[in-house]
Amino acid sequence: MKKFFAKIKTWWKNHKPTKRRVVQLYAALLTNANIKGFFNGRIYQGATKNLCVPGLNCYSCPGAIGACPLGSLQNALMESSTRLPAYIFGIIILFGLLLGRTICGWLCPVGLGQELLYKIKTPKLKKSKATRVLSYLKYVLLVALVVILPILFTVPGFCEFICPAGTLEGGVGLLGNKANEGSLGMLGPLFTWKFTLLVLIIVGSIFVFRLFCRFLCPLGALYGFFCRLALLGVKLDKNKCTDCGLCVSVCKMDIKRVGDHECVHCGDCIAVCPTKAITWKGSKLFLRGDNVETPATTDIKPISGMVQPVAKDEAKATVEGKDNA
Amino acid sequence: MREEKARKIRWIYGICLSVYTFIVGALFIVQTWRIFLPGGKGNYTAASIAEKFSEIALPVWLWVAAVVIGGALAIAFPISKTKPKAYVTTQIQLERLGARLLGGEDSDGKAKKERKFRIALGIACAIACAVAACVALFIMLDKSYVAKVDREFFSGTNAVVDRLFSLVPWGLAAFALAIAAAYLIEGSRRREVQILKAELAKEGKIAKAPAKPKTEQVENRRLVLIVRIVLAAVALMLVVVGIVNGGMSEVFKKAINICTQCIGLG
Known part of the structure; x- marks a missing residue:
């Protein structure tokens, strides 16, 4: 019995939620704080819906207390012939400047959902050259569905044809309530297509890390443009970097280097960098020395033009330690 | 031995769970289409949804139980995490080898051929993607465009859906080409790395690797700050x-x- 409890204790020590996970949970709850809406089948109509939440969260979700930035952008572009979409452009630029893709890694409920699905114990599809190329699909969707379709055809292309948040939170969440049973008859081919896509994304997210974020999310694509300008996130000191590639190897996103447009600033790479070249932006101002994730204790020995880490003490190597929840 | 056994058990269970996950996902999709197909629009009712999805309730709950069992197996049979392997990209390797090689070239000119091959491949891929993009733009901007779709099945389609149907094959083709090009380019880089390493091994060609130049960080920081303030x-x-x-x-x-x-x- 003692052994069993000891195992549970060790498991909890290695798997307890990280700060990032806790922030993600709080953000998801705060973004959908209108719990009453899930019971009465009505969406929130309070003043906070003047503001956009930073992550992807359908404003037709019964729990949503803010507007979706992507949906608002498409709507504003649909009206662009009569009104300059200044407000939403300004909001997105502010989010990008402040947080960039840190939003994806820390605040987006859809990202949280995918990370939790990925924890299901199945074989996983690793990143490769193909996934790196496919990661540019979200830019194609951004241009085609988020910009061109709303401007030319006054149709919110991404919301209407792709968005899984809308299907799950709005479609299933809203229409699944008894109060909205009467609207079920209006469902047709569009909902069938979107629900099929939702199931494919959910199943795919079990095998592919952040499948939607990496390949389909135009909001992530937009925030990716601010990767160098964002105030928060991880940064790489190129003078300390030895190009050993451990950070890229550990990262589950399709990055070429830490902090590029694919990086969601989860911070997993900070612990493995042997030369402490990766830190949080503003860490000198905001963090004490012991709050920065400790790097692996490794030596770097150059071997014929390539760099390979040699662990000082293999048992203490942090990459074998706690699994970042 | 214990670790190997644990890996085997978890691997086999993971494969079984993966297959079952696909089956459950397919069941969801099939049931949705079974609701939609018989009558098209207006076939969704609370009764039909409840009936179709209650048919798959048991498999879904079994899947949930299988997921929980998978988690329990992970606790009961823990395995140590594999250490991430450092990997210096072929691009960095080429830069370093090129810097060490006097003149930066091999005597046979094979490295140059590989570089030309990569440039040509890159240009071909860029042209193909540009063509796909132009066709896509033409389809999107042509107001009179009508797609060749089965009007009996897709009776509710409109101008937007017509166009999206036509764009998908071009998009797939462009991405397939880009993925193929990415792999071919990587193969070419690896061949060039081997060529340069073989050249370095020859006598008299080895030069000391130059020190990595310090990045001009101060000026970059100022520029970033100015852009931030302006934005x-x-x-x-x-x-x-x-x-x-x-x-x-x-x-x-x-x-x-x-x-x-x-x-x-x-």
Whole structure:
């Protein structure tokens, strides 16, 4: 019995939620704080819906207390012939400047959902050259569905044809309530297509890390443009970097280097960098020395033009330690 | 031995769970289409949804149980994490080898051939993607465009869906080409690395690797700060303009009403 409890204790020590996970949970709850809406089948109509939440969260979700930035952008572009979409452009630029893709890694409920699905114990599809190329699909969707379709055809292309948040939170969440049973008859081919896509994304997210974020999310694509300008996130000191590639190897996103447009600033790479070249932006101002994730204790020995880490003490190597929840 | 056994058990269970996950996912999709197909629009009712999805309730609950068992197996049979392997990209390897090689070239000119091959491949891929993009733009901008789709099945399609149907094959082709090019380029880089390493091994060609130049960080930081300040000012100005011209109230109006397109009503 003692052994069993000891195992549970060790498991909890290695798997307890990280700060990032806790922030993600709080953000998801705060973004959908209108719990009453899930019971009465009505969406929130309070003043906070003047503001956009930073992550992807359908404003037709019964729990949503803010507007979706992507949906608002498409709507504003649909009206662009009569009104300059200044407000939403300004909001997105502010989010990008402040947080960039840190939003994806820390605040987006859809990202949280995918990370939790990925924890299901199945074989996983690793990143490769193909996934790196496919990661540019979200830019194609951004241009085609988020910009061109709303401007030319006054149709919110991404919301209407792709968005899984809308299907799950709005479609299933809203229409699944008894109060909205009467609207079920209006469902047709569009909902069938979107629900099929939702199931494919959910199943795919079990095998592919952040499948939607990496390949389909135009909001992530937009925030990716601010990767160098964002105030928060991880940064790489190129003078300390030895190009050993451990950070890229550990990262589950399709990055070429830490902090590029694919990086969601989860911070997993900070612990493995042997030369402490990766830190949080503003860490000198905001963090004490012991709050920065400790790097692996490794030596770097150059071997014929390539760099390979040699662990000082293999048992203490942090990459074998706690699994970042 | 214990670790190997644990890996085997977890691997086998993972494969079984993966297959079952696909089956359950397929069941969801099949049931949805079974509701939709018989009558097209208007076939969704609380009764039909409850009936079709209760048929697959047992497999779904079994899947949930299988997931929980998978988690329990992970606790009961822990395995140590594999250490991530450092990998210096072929691009960095080429830079380092090229810097060490006097003249930066091999005597046979094979490295140059590989570089030319990569450039040609890159250009071909860029042209193919540009062609696909142009066709896509033409389809999107041509107001009279009508797609060749089965009107009996897709009776509810409109101008937008017509175009999206036509764009998908071009998009797939462009991405398939780009993925193929990425692998071919990587193969070419690896061959060039081997060529340069073989050249370095020859006598008299080895040069000391130059020290990595220090990045000019101070000037970069100033530029980034200026761009941040300018963008922040522009963003704040846009927000104010947006509030004044009614953009914010437009966002509010959209957010407090159900977005029928978002939830699948069209």
